[in-house]
Amino acid sequence: MSGFPAIADLDPITLAGTRPKGKRPYFFEDPAVERVMSIAMAIAMEHAVTRQRLDALERLIESKGLATRAELEQFKPDASAEAERTTWMQQYIARVLRIVQQEAEALENEAKEPPLSDLIAQMRDE
Amino acid sequence: MSKHPLPPSWQHVGRHDMFPQSGHDDTARFDFLANMNGYLSTKLSPKVRVAYDKRVKPAFEQAHVRAPETRHEVRKAMISDPIYQTWSALRRNTMEMRQQAGRGMVLRQLAPLVDKARELNEGSPNLQLDPSVKIPRHVSAVDIHCMPGGYHTELVADDISAGANYDAGIFATTGGMLGRYNDGGGQALAQWLKKEHPDFKPRRILDLGCTVGHNVVPLAQAFPDTEVIAVDVAAPMLRYAHARARSMGVDNLTFRQADAESLDYPDGHFDIISTAMFWHESSAKSMPRTLREVHRLLAKGGLSANLEQPQYHGMDPYEAFVRDWDAYNNNEPFWSVMHEYDLHKMMAAAGFEDSKYFETTVAGVVDRSIFPEANNDGEDYGRAALWTMFGAWK
Numbered sequence: 198m199s200g201f202p203a204i205a206d207l208d209p210i211t212l213a214g215t216r217p218k219g220k221r222p223y224f225f226e227d228p229a230v231e232r233v234m235s236i237a238m239a240i241a242m243e244h245a246v247t248r249q250r251l252d253a254l255e256r257l258i259e260s261k262g263l264a265t266r267a268e269l270e271q272f273k274p275d276a277s278a279e280a281e282r283t284t285w286m287q288q289y290i291a292r293v294l295r296i297v298q299q300e301a302e303a304l305e306n307e308a309k310e311p312p313l314s315d316l317i318a319q320m321r322d323e
Numbered sequence: 324m325s326k327h328p329l330p331p332s333w334q335h336v337g338r339h340d341m342f343p344q345s346g347h348d349d350t351a352r353f354d355f356l357a358n359m360n361g362y363l364s365t366k367l368s369p370k371v372r373v374a375y376d377k378r379v380k381p382a383f384e385q386a387h388v389r390a391p392e393t394r395h396e397v398r399k400a401m402i403s404d405p406i407y408q409t410w411s412a413l414r415r416n417t418m419e420m421r422q423q424a425g426r427g428m429v430l431r432q433l434a435p436l437v438d439k440a441r442e443l444n445e446g447s448p449n450l451q452l453d454p455s456v457k458i459p460r461h462v463s464a465v466d467i468h469c470m471p472g473g474y475h476t477e478l479v480a481d482d483i484s485a486g487a488n489y490d491a492g493i494f495a496t497t498g499g500m501l502g503r504y505n506d507g508g509g510q511a512l513a514q515w516l517k518k519e520h521p522d523f524k525p526r527r528i529l530d531l532g533c534t535v536g537h538n539v540v541p542l543a544q545a546f547p548d549t550e551v552i553a554v555d556v557a558a559p560m561l562r563y564a565h566a567r568a569r570s571m572g573v574d575n576l577t578f579r580q581a582d583a584e585s586l587d588y589p590d591g592h593f594d595i596i597s598t599a600m601f602w603h604e605s606s607a608k609s610m611p612r613t614l615r616e617v618h619r620l621l622a623k624g625g626l627s628a629n630l631e632q633p634q635y636h637g638m639d640p641y642e643a644f645v646r647d648w649d650a651y652n653n654n655e656p657f658w659s660v661m662h663e664y665d666l667h668k669m670m671a672a673a674g675f676e677d678s679k680y681f682e683t684t685v686a687g688v689v690d691r692s693i694f695p696e697a698n699n700d701g702e703d704y705g706r707a708a709l710w711t712m713f714g715a716w717k
Binding site for chain 2: 201202203204205207209210212213214215216217218219221222223224225231234235238239241242245246249250253
């Protein structure tokens with residue numbers, strides 16, 4: 198039929214997130230807060246999806262007799278596994294809170310750091 | 324029994340042959356969204372009320388030496404309250420995530436879905452599309468309830484994606500309250516007719532603004548010998564609706580692309596003209612015109628039956644403000660206007676006799692396949708949606 202693109206030519210990922218027509222209300226004074234909340238809620242949903250997937254996997258493993266959920270609940274990693282898991286947890290927290298770390302570090306260095314536009318101007322002369 | 328039962332998982336959604344295929348993560352996303360909606364309506368919404376009672380209303384009273392008298396005063400006072408802002412931003416985001424989740428699922432399998440619809444629709448006299456039908460401004464001005472492209476946009480030839488997305492998401496948005504096939508409204512109307520008017524045998528039924536036909540299929544099933552016509556302006560909805568109905572074995576139901584304001588049937592052609600959640604997506608000019616058309620098309624003794632949200636008249640301004648949220652924040656602009664109307668007067672202006680008007684509430688039929696704990700006497704708290712119905716006999 199004329200006028201329509203072929204289905205193979207569509208971009209389903211972008212189209213799924215198409216903006217609905219109509220001015221979007223923003224509820225917080227600063228739209229940046231809303232933007233961050235929106236991204237955080239999307240991550241919260243995808244995290245829930247992953248948790249559900251893991252739960253499905255655990256139940257399948259149990260139903261096939263490979264391990265019981267009681268064993269999972271009582272799982273005690275040995276020393277080397279414990280160290281790996283703890284290190285992972287620390288890395289994870291540091292990744293999530295990167296901006297908090299960097300803003301704290303900036304408190305210490307800010308006075309010494311001119312804006313990049315100043316540096317660009319300086320570089321013309323140096 | 325808990326007042327707020329757990330919403331059923333989306334895995335229980337009714338799967339007719341036209342329904343999109345889904346994987347684990349689609350179900351998990353819809354389950355997250357259903358539970359987010361539950362959290363927002365049962366946990367956070369009461370806190371928004373507390374913020375109103377404890378700080379917003381007292382501040383208003385201090386400034387104006389009286390309480391807020393209209394929902395608009397409440398809205399303007401609430402708009403800077405942090406709990407209201409958080410609740411609203413989460414609600415809006417949840418709507419947007421629901422659309423993306425549904426569209427993502429549908430669009431990745433668009434080719435097989437379009438093929439399936441073609442197979443079910445091909446050559447059927449019960450699907451009558453008319454590309455000359457203009458999409459009215461009240462349907463196209465904004466994308467209603469934040470569905471990108473609204474009801475009517477076609478992405479590809481023979482598109483059904485808007486219908487498939489709409490059908491797939493209702494179960495999550497309503498926490499399964501409308502039943503596996505989202506047909507609680509139509510079931511409620513069919514049950515009310517059988518109970519209250521058991522001798523009424525309609526020869527022809529017309530349903531206006533049918534979208535995917537979820538509320539007209541129960542009427543067609545309840546009256547299998549009756550000719551049922553369902554109209555909508557949106558072709559992607561009608562293609563999907565017809566394929567859906569056909570796959571459910573319903574064959575006394577014809578879907579037509581037409582504007583309900585002006586239909587080409589003779590006077591008195593129908594015994595029942597039904598709508599479900601239709602008028603609040605109309606407009607100030609279209610609604611009275613369409614009501615006059617309803618009056619013209621009904622036979623003597625015929626019934627206009629309309630399921631809607633409750634009107635604001637006499638309602639506490641705070642409750643009206645909460646109900647008005649969708650108008651301002653979920654692309655339902657006429658919602659706010661329509662719920663102010665005196666429907667009795669409007670029906671009279673459309674030609675119905677004053678004494679033939681009625682308003683009532685009808686309880687949605689509880690789908691025991693997803694809410695198994697039965698409580699057949701009295702209210703089934705949190706399980707059965709209560710519908711406001713208005714209408715008139717001709």
